[in-house]
Amino acid sequence: MSRPVVALVAIGDAGPDRASLQALTFARAIATALGVGLDAIVVGDSAVEPKPAALAGRGVTTALVVDHPTLTSDHPDGWAAAVAALVHERYEAVVGIGTERGNDLLGRVGARLGLPVAANCLTVEPGDRYRVARQRWAGSLIEDAWLDAPQKILTVAPNTVTVPAADASAAPALEHVSVSLTERDLELRVTSREAPARGSISLGDARVVVGGGRGVGSTDGFGDLEDLATLLGGAVGGSRVVTSAGWRPHADQIGQTGLRIAPEIYIACGISGAIQHIVGCKAAKHILAINTDPDAPIMGVADYAVIGDLHTVVPAISAEVRRRRGG
Amino acid sequence: MNILVCVKRVPATGGRILLTEDGSEIDTRHLGFTISPHEECAVEEAVRIVEAQGGSSTVLTLGPPGAEEQLRDAMAVGIERSILLETDGRDWDPIATAGAITAAIADQEAANGPFDLILFGNESADSGGFQVGIRVAHSLGRPCVTGAKAIDLGDGRITARREAGDGGWESFDVPLPAVVSVKEGLNLPRYPSVPGRLRAKKKELQRSSPTWAAGGLEKIALRLPQTETTQATVVGLGADAAPAVVDLLDRLGVLGG
Ligand SMILES: Cc1cc2nc3c(=O)[nH]c(=O)nc-3n(C[C@H](O)[C@H](O)[C@H](O)COP(=O)(O)OP(=O)(O)OC[C@H]3O[C@@H](n4cnc5c(N)ncnc54)[C@H](O)[C@@H]3O)c2cc1C
Ligand SMILES: Nc1ncnc2c1ncn2[C@@H]1O[C@H](COP(=O)(O)O)[C@@H](O)[C@H]1O
Numbered sequence: 164m165s166r167p168v169v170a171l172v173a174i175g176d177a178g179p180d181r182a183s184l185q186a187l188t189f190a191r192a193i194a195t196a197l198g199v200g201l202d203a204i205v206v207g208d209s210a211v212e213p214k215p216a217a218l219a220g221r222g223v224t225t226a227l228v229v230d231h232p233t234l235t236s237d238h239p240d241g242w243a244a245a246v247a248a249l250v251h252e253r254y255e256a257v258v259g260i261g262t263e264r265g266n267d268l269l270g271r272v273g274a275r276l277g278l279p280v281a282a283n284c285l286t287v288e289p290g291d292r293y294r295v296a297r298q299r300w301a302g303s304l305i306e307d308a309w310l311d312a313p314q315k316i317l318t319v320a321p322n323t324v325t326v327p328a329a330d331a332s333a334a335p336a337l338e339h340v341s342v343s344l345t346e347r348d349l350e351l352r353v354t355s356r357e358a359p360a361r362g363s364i365s366l367g368d369a370r371v372v373v374g375g376g377r378g379v380g381s382t383d384g385f386g387d388l389e390d391l392a393t394l395l396g397g398a399v400g401g402s403r404v405v406t407s408a409g410w411r412p413h414a415d416q417i418g419q420t421g422l423r424i425a426p427e428i429y430i431a432c433g434i435s436g437a438i439q440h441i442v443g444c445k446a447a448k449h450i451l452a453i454n455t456d457p458d459a460p461i462m463g464v465a466d467y468a469v470i471g472d473l474h475t476v477v478p479a480i481s482a483e484v485r486r487r488r489g490g
Numbered sequence: 491m492n493i494l495v496c497v498k499r500v501p502a503t504g505g506r507i508l509l510t511e512d513g514s515e516i517d518t519r520h521l522g523f524t525i526s527p528h529e530e531c532a533v534e535e536a537v538r539i540v541e542a543q544g545g546s547s548t549v550l551t552l553g554p555p556g557a558e559e560q561l562r563d564a565m566a567v568g569i570e571r572s573i574l575l576e577t578d579g580r581d582w583d584p585i586a587t588a589g590a591i592t593a594a595i596a597d598q599e600a601a602n603g604p605f606d607l608i609l610f611g612n613e614s615a616d617s618g619g620f621q622v623g624i625r626v627a628h629s630l631g632r633p634c635v636t637g638a639k640a641i642d643l644g645d646g647r648i649t650a651r652r653e654a655g656d657g658g659w660e661s662f663d664v665p666l667p668a669v670v671s672v673k674e675g676l677n678l679p680r681y682p683s684v685p686g687r688l689r690a691k692k693k694e695l696q697r698s699s700p701t702w703a704a705g706g707l708e709k710i711a712l713r714l715p716q717t718e719t720t721q722a723t724v725v726g727l728g729a730d731a732a733p734a735v736v737d738l739l740d741r742l743g744v745l746g747g
Binding site: 239261273281283298300304306358360367409416420435448452462466470472487 | 503504505506507516526527528583584585588612613615616617618619620621624625627628629633634635636637649653654655656657658659660661662663664673674675678679705706707708709710711712713714715717719720721722723724725726727728729730731732733735736738739742743744745746
């Protein structure tokens with residue numbers, strides 16, 4: 164049991180990203196509980212030489228840099244092969260972040276090694292087998308489970324771990340490791356990329372989001388919500404009911420199978436508050452519900468409510484905003 | 491193209507989740523069942539491809555006898571035949587699930603020839619392991635693209651497009667046979683028609699009962715996250731609430747100018 168624990172980290176010009184620090188923090192807790200060392204595997208484009216100083220203060224003994232002439236972040240199977248080989252050879256446990264990419268990568272590692280993967284963990288009690296708490300239903304439910312395997316593979320639920328300030332521990336030693344990858348491993352690769360669209364305020368970044376649900380009633384019904392959102396420099400989103408009905412594109416869907424938003428205020432109009440919707444908007448600082456039903460479940464998560472028909476309330480709010488601006 | 495879609499029966503939870511007294515399960519006495527929206531899109535994609543190009547479509551699930559309902563739902567919107575890997579209601583972890591699905595695929599392919607395309611949801615609605623499709627693909631030695639929101643058909647190949655981390659898009663061009671896990675937004679699934687539902691009742695359903703296996707991830711219990719349930723402060727009724735709402739927006743610093 165004296166094998167070390169390893170975390171997967173991506174290091175950019177500004178150092179490790181937030182997600183990597185969360186994985187590293189989680190991995191460090193496992194290593195500390197087991198009394199073993201902590202390493203990091205630097206993932207991404209192997210052409211970029213990371214500065215080990217970026218990982219100082221995180222308790223990392225060795226940062227592994229994979230040397231390979233053609234492996235890049237465009238190769239999901241290539242990275243899975245590299246990580247699987249290193250984990251198999253050296254480690255007690257590997258921790259990554261539970262983003263789409265993180266789960267994809269460690270899922271592939273688990274498949275290669277024939278080992279279980281506990282995705283989106285919140286807490287862990289390491290031992291012979293690990294007791295983990297992990298998210299189900301996108302975080303609406305928690306599962307306590309045993310993870311029982313010769314090497315443990317875990318991803319951490321994003322934004323659930325508090326990353327402490329760096330401490331006095333030294334920067335890790337840098338170790339270049341070579342891995343042998345087959346042609347097969349490198350076959351799957353990103354063949355083209357498109358840059359993000361620029362222009363309008365994205366739902367993910369907006370400080371004000373006006374959301375519409377079944378109560379909006381139609382595509383045209385969103386006109387009033389658009390008007391208010393535009394006035395406040397915000398964006399419009401919606402529930403699954405409105406995207407399934409084709410009133411809004413799926414890109415506007417907030418929730419378990421849509422987007423997670425974190426605005427200053429979320430104004431939820433004609434939305435009942437199903438758990439699958441709430442997981443997408445609970446990171447909003449404030450929620451204002453506009454609903455005809457004072458007993459709708461959303462009243463249990465919203466901070467403020469207006470009881471009434473959104474088709475009269477929303478235009479009245481816009482009119483009041485305009486009045487105060489003197490226009 | 492011969493296409494297989496894998497779906498999972500899950501409770502259709504609404505406003506809140508209730509657990510059984512021992513915390514082992516979601517209390518489903520008053521709930522209906524469904525599949526993940528991602529998987530609904532996988533079903534729709536298979537139907538569209540076969541409508542456009544010919545071939546065959548099959549839906550498969552590993553689940554309790556009641557999961558026949560989800561297979562019939564898929565057949566009601568146009569899938570031709572179905573396979574039920576029947577369980578006794580116990581949990582199967584991702585390794586065990588993938589193992590049973592892989593074995594069933596091998597049997598099917600030995601009898602009927604290969605599936606050109608196998609579709610999964612990116613993650614199941616209830617357990618969200620993000621891995622069953624990846625594991626099946628690995629066992630079959632086929633390429634696997636996850637999180638796809640568009641699939642374009644080429645000659646013996648497909649291009650699958652997914653969102654990149656930076657808000658842009660990335661595409662993978664892969665040879666068939668291949669495995670793709672998809673996300674909602676891939677298409678807009680149709681609703682079943684009444685004749686579709688009637689036809690679905692007569693479509694083929696093959697059953698078998700694989701043996702349960704441990705996979706290394708074992709559920710102990712379920713619990714609800716600690717969340718403060720607040721009771722919303724009612725700031726007003728109807729249009730008369732507008733001034734109070736604008737005061738609130740002002741206090742929160744989002745009123746702008
Ligand atoms: C696995 C899974 C994943 C899902 N993922 C998502 C997801 O990502 N996002 C999502 O949103 N849903 C998701 N859902 C669906 C979710 O369970 C609900 O069905 C959906 O969120 C309900 O949408 P709604 O609130 O618009 O509609 P309803 O639940 O029908 O609520 C409509 C509300 O509008 C109110 N209302 C009606 N008329 C008016 C009016 N004139 N003025 C004011 N109020 C009015 C009603 O009182 C009611 O509260 C998912 C479901 C499953 C099973
Ligand atoms: N019991 C099951 N039967 C059929 N398909 C399943 C089952 N469990 C998972 N899947 C498929 O695998 C995908 C990923 O599941 P998971 O790894 O649990 O997140 C799901 O979206 C389904 O397409």
